[in-house]
Amino acid sequence: MVVTKAVSPAAGSPMNPPENRPAKSALYALLVLVAFGALRAAPERAIVWHDEVFTQVFASGRSGDDWLPLFDGVVRPIRALQHARTFDRTQGVAETAAGLARDEPQHPPLYYAAARAWTSLNPTTFANLDGGLYWLRWLSVLSSLLALLGVAWLGRELAPSRALRRVLPLLFAVSPVFVLFSLEAREYALWVAAFAASSAALLRARRTRRRMHYALYAFLMATCFYVSLSSLSIALAHTLYVVWNAARSRSRAGLVAFALCGAGALPLFAPWAHLLVQNWDALAASTAWMATIEIPRAELLGTFGLNLGRTFFDNGADALGQWGGLIIVLTLVPPLAWLTRALRKGEDAARFALCLFAGPVLLLLMPDLLAGGIRSVSTRYLLPSLLALLVMAAFAIARRPKAAAALLVLMAGSSIFITQARAPWTKGLSTELPAIAAEINAHAEPLIVVDHERHHPGNMLALCGLLAPDAFVQLLPTVEDYALPPHPGPVFLFSPNPRFVDELAAQRGRPPELLVEHLHASLWRVR
Numbered sequence: 001m002v003v004t005k006a007v008s009p010a011a012g013s014p015m016n017p018p019e020n021r022p023a024k025s026a027l028y029a030l031l032v033l034v035a036f037g038a039l040r041a042a043p044e045r046a047i048v049w050h051d052e053v054f055t056q057v058f059a060s061g062r063s064g065d066d067w068l069p070l071f072d073g074v075v076r077p078i079r080a081l082q083h084a085r086t087f088d089r090t091q092g093v094a095e096t097a098a099g100l101a102r103d104e105p106q107h108p109p110l111y112y113a114a115a116r117a118w119t120s121l122n123p124t125t126f127a128n129l130d131g132g133l134y135w136l137r138w139l140s141v142l143s144s145l146l147a148l149l150g151v152a153w154l155g156r157e158l159a160p161s162r163a164l165r166r167v168l169p170l171l172f173a174v175s176p177v178f179v180l181f182s183l184e185a186r187e188y189a190l191w192v193a194a195f196a197a198s199s200a201a202l203l204r205a206r207r208t209r210r211r212m213h214y215a216l217y218a219f220l221m222a223t224c225f226y227v228s229l230s231s232l233s234i235a236l237a238h239t240l241y242v243v244w245n246a247a248r249s250r251s252r253a254g255l256v257a258f259a260l261c262g263a264g265a266l267p268l269f270a271p272w273a274h275l276l277v278q279n280w281d282a283l284a285a286s287t288a289w290m291a292t293i294e295i296p297r298a299e300l301l302g303t304f305g306l307n308l309g310r311t312f313f314d315n316g317a318d319a320l321g322q323w324g325g326l327i328i329v330l331t332l333v334p335p336l337a338w339l340t341r342a343l344r345k346g347e348d349a350a351r352f353a354l355c356l357f358a359g360p361v362l363l364l365l366m367p368d369l370l371a372g373g374i375r376s377v378s379t380r381y382l383l384p385s386l387l388a389l390l391v392m393a394a395f396a397i398a399r400r401p402k403a404a405a406a407l408l409v410l411m412a413g414s415s416i417f418i419t420q421a422r423a424p425w426t427k428g429l430s431t432e433l434p435a436i437a438a439e440i441n442a443h444a445e446p447l448i449v450v451d452h453e454r455h456h457p458g459n460m461l462a463l464c465g466l467l468a469p470d471a472f473v474q475l476l477p478t479v480e481d482y483a484l485p486p487h488p489g490p491v492f493l494f495s496p497n498p499r500f501v502d503e504l505a506a507q508r509g510r511p512p513e514l515l516v517e518h519l520h521a522s523l524w525r526v527r
Contacts, residue, residue: 032173040182043134043138045422046424048130049428049433050462053085053458054104055115055185058096058104059115059136060085060087061087061091062084062085062091063095063099063102063103067084070473073476074474075485076474077469077471078448078464078472081464081473081475082129084461087126096116097109097112100112101275101278101279104286107228108225108226108272109226110226111143111187111191112187122135130466133185137183139185140185140186141183143192144181147172147189150192151169151172151192151387152168155391158349158352161398163399164398166398167394170408171407172387174412175390176314176414177383178386179419181426183419191227191228195231195384195387196387198234198238199234201213202217202241203352204216206245209257214260214261217261218261218264222268222269225265225269230360233360233384236362237355237357240355240359241355289374290375290378291373292373305325307379308332308382311389311390311393312331312410313331316418316424316425331410334396334397334403338393352391353388353391356384357389357392359384360385422434429520430459431518433459433463435516439523443489445470445471445488446489447471447472447489447490448463448493449476449496449526450474450494451479452477456520459494459520460494463521479503482503491525491526492525492526493512494521495522496512510527512524512527
């Protein structure tokens with residue numbers, strides 16, 4: 001008699017599916033959402049700053065026509081300047097797009113059209129200027145939720161590993177830099193959603209080779225460009241990836257399909273491209289600072305390293321410091337080590353992650369190093385590279401629970417710390433505005449004199465939301481032959497041109513008193 005031994009089906013096989021897998025997946029999804037929401041639950045905590053104010057101006061149906069004519073030297077109540085941030089019910093999305101094309105063509109209209117529609121849902125909040133801007137920040141939180149879905153899709157396309165598909169969205173949910181940009185009333189959270197989804201769509205199209213998936217990719221790439229012109233770095237990254245794979249496989253099929261996608265996306269973006277050409281002078285003037293300002297190469301590389309490290313660790317400092325630098329180096333070692341190993345093995349995910357990382361580096365950092373400029377200093381333009389770092393980190397720790405737990409605790413702790421700050425580093429131009437407002441509001445009927453030569457105009461628009469209603473403002477077209485007007489209250493100079501300060505000192509026989517000093521915003525009092 002032959003005795004056979006019964007063999008139980010393997011756990012997870014079709015004969016014995018694990019009953020707890022759906023429960024674990026639901027629990028994991030709940031964990032990601034709780035972490036995501038907890039770190040983004042208070043968008044009103046940080047100060048309103050320079051760039052965000054322009055979002056509010058255009059979303060409210062206003063433009064430069066509402067505040068630039070005020071630079072005529074007339075003394076006015078502060079509400080005249082505050083008017084540029086109030087909601088205009090007579091304007092619509094078309095006027096918002098037209099104002100952008102004329103004043104800020106480097107910002108395509110998709111996010112601002114959405115912001116205009118979002119403000120229309122709750123226009124009463126704009127009676128309180130900063131309250132209206134906090135409402136706009138909730139749009140970015142929702143955009144970041146879309147980005148979370150896009151990142152989850154990207155993880156699914158990059159690898160079949162369930163561990164990686166779980167780790168990558170969780171890393172994104174608690175990453176300090178992505179948390180901060182999800183709390184900004186700017187287009188960058190929506191941009192992350194767009195380029196994460198377009199990257200996933202490219203991988204899906206290459207895997208399935210279906211026309212509808214290539215068409216989806218073309219549409220999402222056009223969407224990227226309608227959110228941010230920085231999507232040029234995404235197009236470069238995707239091109240590098242496709243060409244690299246074509247060279248390895250010696251097949252032109254994928255390359256031809258990719259080229260056809262580009263040809264299909266171009267007509268979709270053509271209307272805004274036409275407006276860019278029409279308003280080229282405004283575009284050049286708005287972006288000239290990136291190429292004209294120069295800093296030492298060592299400082300440039302240090303800032304680049306700091307920006308990379310903010311993906312995982314952020315103590316709010318503008319410089320690495322000894323311990324901060326050490327922590328950043330330690331957090332960057334595992335993802336870069338995985339990348340090196342995976343490239344040697346010829347893994348497709350490693351090629352994609354490297355190309356996504358390289359896109360902004362080639363377009364921003366390399367020109368800065370070779371020709372000068374500060375294109376790569378702005379963290380927001382490096383977000384594709386920072387997402388690539390998250391992908392590398394997810395692969396490096398996906399099957400190492402202890403390493404994953406340690407990294408997640410470090411990232412979540414950094415995010416909790418940085419979101420408690422009243423003026424985090426993302427508000428760099430405007431960090432001193434609360435102190436300036438406090439100095440001015442301590443006096444009755446103050447007059448704030450602003451020249452049109454040196455200050456950042458968004459700072460004045462942000463400051464006006466912090467000032468008491470009895471304040472007055474005098475916006476000067478020029479400081480030539482200026483004479484102080486008769487005014488009953490104290491007179492302050494907001495971020496004046498140094499020549500203006502010297503001329504007033506010579507005219508009055510004593511220099512104005514410096515009350516608040518900062519690189520981007522200062523306050524002087526004329527005694």
